[in-house]
Amino acid sequence: MPKDEGIGASSKRREDLRFLTGKGKYTDDINLQGQAYAYFIRSDVAHGTINSIDTSAAEKMPGVEKVFTAADFEGVGGVPCGWQVTDRFGEVMQEPKHPVLAEGKVRHVGDPIAVVVADSLSEARDAAEAVEIDITELEPVLNMKDALKDGATKVHDDLTSNLCYDWGFVEENRDAVDAAIKGAHHVTTLELKNNRLVANPMEPRVAVAEFDSSTDDYTLYTTSQNPHVIRLLMGAFVLGIPEHKLRVVAPDVGGGFGAKIYHYAEEAFCTFAAKAVGRPVKWTSSRSEAFMSDAHGRDHVTKIELAMDKDGQFLALRTDTHANMGAYLSTFAPSIPTWLHGTLMAGNYKTPLIYVNVKAVFTNTVPVDAYRGAGRPEATFQLERVVDKAAREMGIDPIELRRRNFITEFPYATPVAVEYDTGDYHATMDKLLEMSDHAGFEKRAAESKKNGKLRGFGIAHYIEACGIAPSNLVGQLGARAGLYESATVRVNATGSISVMTGSHSHGQGHETSFAQVVADMIGVDEAQIDIIHGDTGRGPMGMGTYGSRSIAVGGSAMVRATEKIINKAKKIAAHLMEASEGDIELKDGAFTVAGTDKSVAWGDVTLAAYVPHNYPLEDIEPGLEETAFYDPANFTYPSGAYGCEVEVDPETGKVTVLAFSAADDFGNIINPMIVEGQVHGGLAQGIGQALVENCAYDENGQLLSGSYMDYTMPRADDLPMFNVDHSSITPCTHNPLGVKGCGEAGAIGSPPALVSAVVDALQRAGHTDVTHIDMPLTPDRVWAAMKS
């Protein structure tokens, strides 16, 4: 029987009521008394030297408060990077300065050069046209391999080259991997690109800042997935504002997908300018600005080699990847192609020897950072695609080849430094084959053929590392922060509960699912519980939401704090019932004494905590509020089998996704409906990447896909009805809820399944030379592949 409340129930998303009725309170809804508006003047060239900026005419324009340039930011720090990678020679990465406003040079189209602050946005825009900027264009650095050649133009003159780092993982295995590949029965090689993407959250970024000169307190309202992290990065590294003088609020946020993790120049600018001009300053990104200033995702160029014995047992894997960093290092950028990518290269397979080489490269493009999945989609894509190609070359069914190599014993220590706690890959594969009616495929393919269409089926089995992350581990890997999470459970006198979590909800439904957990533990109605997030002024230090970590890390912190509440409440109940604490049981919101009919209600205990007339004051403090910080012992490892069925129109190359099935193991499930929604969203984004999305630059470094006229978002009619299942459950062994996380899976597992399905369709139609097509699989590319 499905439950109607608590863990396991499909409770309706309570936040949707305000979102769907237009009552959400987003950052752009915040307007402060007397606010001025900031308009950013951005570079329209990819690379150039700034000779001069003349703001004098603009300063005199109506409504103008001030025009800012880099000169106003002398002594102010650059936008910091939160991760320092050490390369394979033991040297730390090259880390350029990222000024708030361009200093001397512009390095990508969209790089902010100057900002007009005025009474209205239109006055700011008018004045911006009067700012005279003289730039000498330089040759843009765009192609990563060319960027690393001797004598290449440099993005940053003060660095020795365009190489951020050359990372080897695990470096000690390099020779052994080379030797295994050399001596192998068969080696399958695949070269591919993982296309650059723009995150495109529905809500563009916004920042509104104010400064209170009577107290020296700053407040920044911003579209962030992690307001505490912004407070730390901006306060400590950019503006030198101590935490107690800076409050960062991220109210309702309309989607993030990674792009709202990072600390951006615009946030620092508004906070700085609010003090400088003595009035609140607001900036709202236009969609065009978002395309050229929100961090992009992916953009890897990879060669992968898989060595096998004659039975298709995987012997060794070697990868060589160039990862685009863009012009500056965004907050987490260096960690994405390394620790969130190299560590996942084992996939679901017991390949004994793995070596991953990643060269991170600076180019004159928008900075690249985490985007839904972050590193793991790149790992999964190349691995699952090379396995598919290997199956074809070896003449082994791709499902059978995967099964032969599946890890079956847990815990399993991979050769790439992580230990999977649980999983059952055969179970998810079995489930997928059943869900997708794999047995009936040939019949359907014959039907398509009759209609002049080419049908194909593609499969992918993924693993991801979520619930990031053990702080001591990531510290060794170069993280400049810990990755715990916090929760404060505040039980009010009448028994209602406010939970302050460091996780941030920007669409995930935490206000519903987190309340379900606490309700379940205490036995009160979900409606009695409010989840409060997104305000450094209200909750303890938290690390925010990304990497499918909210329920696994934030939820665990909340469980720990709730356990403390229950322990204390039991002490109070024991006192009230004059019983021994060890005999107290909590069930359905009432405390009982085991073996008796004595009982006190939850509300009686909470009232006693705040009106402690009859209370064990000598043993415990009054009040009922507890905080817990939870630092995970390991990552969590969701996994799953994805199957995609497509039809290709041989005349036009158009791909139609007919069916998509996803069999996931997310460990225990708190709210099945929300989980399903997360998978749907992830699949839409993954299919979007594979089929239509493409962030492209021309040879001058101009963004070709800088608007929705040229950047294709997946639409409802591009997608089939999804068939999702998460009944294959191997609970996580090291967090209290046994949960693994589900936010990114869909985006990770779907691209290789789709590409393999198209390749399958073409192969079946006799295009046996088509072994791969680079994403996105637009009609012109598929047609060109068929023609070649």
Add this chain to the structure above:
Amino acid sequence: MYDFDIEKPGSIADAVKALGGEEAQALGGGQTLIPTLKQRLASPTMLVSLAGLSEMVGICKDDAGRLCIGGATPHVAVAADGSYPGLSGLASHIGDPAVRNRGTIGGSLANNDPSACYPAAALGSGATIVTNAREIAADDYFQGMFETALNEGEIITEVKFPIPEASNYQKFVQPASRFALVGVFVAKYADGVRVAVTGASEGGVFRWTAAEEALSANFSADAVAGLDAPSGDGMINDLHGSGDYRAHLVKVMTGRAVSAAT
């Protein structure tokens, strides 16, 4: 957007007069012009709105049986009309409902976007573009990407379409904008077949004469199958497709339009 004034004239004559002013520009449905203004890519000081001119809104037939569509008639009305199925089908696939409720045939033809749909219908039907000053044959009207025979301040008041025996428009969408990557309009008249192609050429909408000849002799998909696709030279080559791909699609879409023609 820069500041501008808006004028709502009561007659075509008043509209023409208002358009004679310094930096005045006609406003149809605003579906192209307003986004352009928002990006500050144009700076008219006066917009002269045509949408409310009853003289320019509506659909009727003239004595010659031609379908006459007022220049300010929105796409949704043409889509609903149905007396010229190929044309109504085309209009029903322009943009989304909001665009079809606002955007007008006059605005579309005046703009002459190389990927727009209506130019294919007008050229493919041998339509007549009626302005406040004259009548222009479609064959003379389209003069390259965003270029037309219209003079400064001249407005399209009406478009007259001879109704063919059979017609169809096949649009292969550019995936992002969903304008035509290649759109082919085929119309079969008693005196021959016209085939007009939009989206493909750097020169804007054009007639594929080889197909017209073949189809005039034999109006069937087989007749198209026997043709070579037009050359990819001079075809648009961009993020969404090469010139060769577009040329190939011209042939495929022509065949499909013939098969679907009613």
